[in-house]
Amino acid sequence: MTSLDPTGRSLDDYPRPSVAVDTAVLTVARGALCVLLVRAPDAEPSLAWRLPGTFLHVGETLADAVTRSLRQKAGVADLHPQQLHVFDDPARDDRGRVLSVAHLAVVRADRVPARDGNRLVPVADVPALPFDHGAIIGFAVTALRERYRTAPDPSGLVDAAEPDGSFTLRELRLVHEAVAGHRLPPDAFRRTMRHHLTETGRTSTGRRGKPAELYRRRGGPSVPE
The missing domain is CATH 1.10.10.10 (Winged helix-like DNA-binding domain superfamily/Winged helix DNA-binding domain)
Known part of the structure; x- marks a missing residue:
C-alpha cells in the first residue's frame, strides 16, 4: 500500500534532486597548504579542473561514494574524510537540481599519486572552478585552520x-x-x-x-x- 501525505501525494510524486559528494583533499606541499584538483576529461578546458566528486548511487552510503570517487578519480585510498557541509543552491549546477555533500580529507603529500590528472594547487592560488567548488575549498580550509589553531x-x-x-x-x-x-x-x-x-x-x-x-x-x- 502506498503511503500518502496530507496533500494526497506519495513520495514518488515529489521531484527528487540528485545527490553528489565532493571532497577537498588538503595537504602541505612545498611549504604551502594545497588542495588536490582532478581533471575531468570530457569538460571544456577552462573548467576541466575541479574537486574529486561523484553522484551517489542507489544503495550506496555517502562514505562509500566518497571512497569510490577518490579512488577512481584521484587514485587516493585509505583516507578518513569528514563531512563538512551541504551545498544546496538550486542554481549550483546547470545540469539540474544537485545537492552536494562536501567532505574534507587531510593527507600527507607523498600519499597523493603523481599523475596527469592530478594537480596540487596552493589554496591561495586556486583558479576559477565549476559549480561551487571554490566555496567548498574555502569551507574546508577554515575547518582545517580551526583544527590546527591550538x-x-x-x-x-x-x-x-x-x-x-x-x-x-x-x-x-x-x-x-x-x-x-x-x-x-x-x-x-x-x-x-x-x-x-x-x-x-x-x-x-x-x-x-x-x-x-x-x-x-x-x-x-x-x-x-
Whole structure:
C-alpha cells in the first residue's frame, strides 16, 4: 500500500534532486597548504579542473561514494574524510537540481599519486572552478585552520624524519605556518603548543644545523589520515 501525505501525494510524486559528494583533499606541499584538483576529461578546458566528486548511487552510503570517487578519480585510498557541509543552491549546477555533500580529507603529500590528472594547487592560488567548488575549498580550509589553531599537527602533516614520528618544534611550526597561511612567532608558538607536547629526551640527527630537541604529541605520535 502506498503511503500518502496530507496533500494526497506519495513520495514518488515529489521531484527528487540528485545527490553528489565532493571532497577537498588538503595537504602541505612545498611549504604551502594545497588542495588536490582532478581533471575531468570530457569538460571544456577552462573548467576541466575541479574537486574529486561523484553522484551517489542507489544503495550506496555517502562514505562509500566518497571512497569510490577518490579512488577512481584521484587514485587516493585509505583516507578518513569528514563531512563538512551541504551545498544546496538550486542554481549550483546547470545540469539540474544537485545537492552536494562536501567532505574534507587531510593527507600527507607523498600519499597523493603523481599523475596527469592530478594537480596540487596552493589554496591561495586556486583558479576559477565549476559549480561551487571554490566555496567548498574555502569551507574546508577554515575547518582545517580551526583544527590546527591550538593542537599540534592533529592531522599528521609533519613529515617526521624520525622512525617514531617525533619532530622538532621548527618542523611542527613550519607545518602550522603552511596551514595558517602566515608566519607564526616562534616564542608564541612554543608557548601555545608546549602543554600538548612531550619531550623525548633525544635530539634530531641527520639534519642540517644544530641538533634540536625532539617532541611527540601527548598521547602518541601524529598519525596521518
